[in-house]
Amino acid sequence: MTGFSHRFGGVWTADKLHVLRQYLNFYTTALKGQPFELVYIDAFAGTGRCTIRGGASGEEQIDGSAKIALDCMPPFHRLQFIEKKPKHYKELLKLKAAHPNGDRVQISNLSASDSLPSALRAYNWKKTRGVLFLDPYGLQCSWSMLRQINDTHALDVFFLVSVSGLFRQAAVDQSRIDEGKAKKLTDFLGTDGWRHALYQQEQPDFFDEPRVTRATGWKDIVQFTTERLRSLFPYVADPQLLAGPKGPPLFALYFAVTNPSPKAIGLAKRVHRDILSKLV
Ligand SMILES: C[S@@+](CC[C@H](N)C(=O)[O-])C[C@H]1O[C@@H](n2cnc3c(N)ncnc32)[C@H](O)[C@@H]1O
Numbered sequence: 001m002t003g004f005s006h007r008f009g010g011v012w013t014a015d016k017l018h019v020l021r022q023y024l025n026f027y028t029t030a031l032k033g034q035p036f037e038l039v040y041i042d043a044f045a046g047t048g049r050c051t052i053r054g055g056a057s058g059e060e061q062i063d064g065s066a067k068i069a070l071d072c073m074p075p076f077h078r079l080q081f082i083e084k085k086p087k088h089y090k091e092l093l094k095l096k097a098a099h100p101n102g103d104r105v106q107i108s109n110l111s112a113s114d115s116l117p118s119a120l121r122a123y124n125w126k127k128t129r130g131v132l133f134l135d136p137y138g139l140q141c142s143w144s145m146l147r148q149i150n151d152t153h154a155l156d157v158f159f160l161v162s163v164s165g166l167f168r169q170a171a172v173d174q175s176r177i178d179e180g181k182a183k184k185l186t187d188f189l190g191t192d193g194w195r196h197a198l199y200q201q202e203q204p205d206f207f208d209e210p211r212v213t214r215a216t217g218w219k220d221i222v223q224f225t226t227e228r229l230r231s232l233f234p235y236v237a238d239p240q241l242l243a244g245p246k247g248p249p250l251f252a253l254y255f256a257v258t259n260p261s262p263k264a265i266g267l268a269k270r271v272h273r274d275i276l277s278k279l280v
Pocket of ligand 1: 008017043044045046047048049050063064065066082084085088110111112135136140
């Protein structure tokens with residue numbers, strides 16, 4: 001379909017997209033026949049195609065989230081792709097033009113933070129249900145974005161959190177976290193409570209200044225993130241950790257539900273059991 005190849009990720013990318021594909025097909029099948037308009041929103045849409053590291057040849061081409069959502073059967077009634085990078089946006093325009101369901105697609109060439117508020121306002125959430133995918137490279141999502149998503153009470157959310165990104169911002173010595181990094185962490189987590197939750201003051205030697213250091217590791221950072229998300233969304237499944245070939249996990253894939261009804265939460269728990277938890 002395209003000559004341009006969006007290179008990123010590895011085996012964990014294929015795992016993440018496998019879960020997304022399974023879930024989207026499950027979702028539109030489960031809601032088929034219900035009186036809702038079904039919408040898919042991809043706030044970091046990419047190009048519809050990605051080249052990942054891995055496989056026998058060292059590289060593999062796979063469908064990206066936008067193509068997976070377009071191919072979903074039964075199809076979504078409307079799809080909204082947000083992609084900031086002009087080159088990627090142009091690939092999405094080609095995908096839309098070539099796909100039989102392309103007329104259902106709207107594409108925005110803005111950042112997610114600029115585009116998402118108006119995109120969310122454009123729907124009547126009493127008559128609409130949908131899935132929203134947040135798949136940034138790093139910490140490009142903010143708490144205010146998550147709050148707006150939760151306010152729909154109608155969207156299910158897949159949210160890829162960059163554990164390595166959080167780890168990088170949260171330097172071991174708190175005094176080395178500059179203002180920009182601290183703001184990034186606070187905007188992302190919706191609180192500056194990370195300063196106390198992840199750090200503690202070391203007992204100073206007689207001559208030393210007291211140091212505040214992070215005694216916690218990636219597990220605590222993930223745990224704190226999970227607690228934060230659970231303070232906002234009515235239901236958040238245990239995250240699936242996505243690891244590279246070695247070292248700690250690079251990402252945590254979260255599944256959250258914004259609809260507080262017991263029926264929606266019951267369904268989400270089934271999704272966790274049948275789809276997400278199989279990804280180990
Ligand atoms: C990890 S890729 C998404 C991959 C996509 N989900 C897929 O499966 O092919 C992240 C994408 O977000 C785009 N991007 C980066 N910052 C953005 C922002 N602030 N708003 C919207 N898109 C952004 C990048 O250009 C890139 O295409």
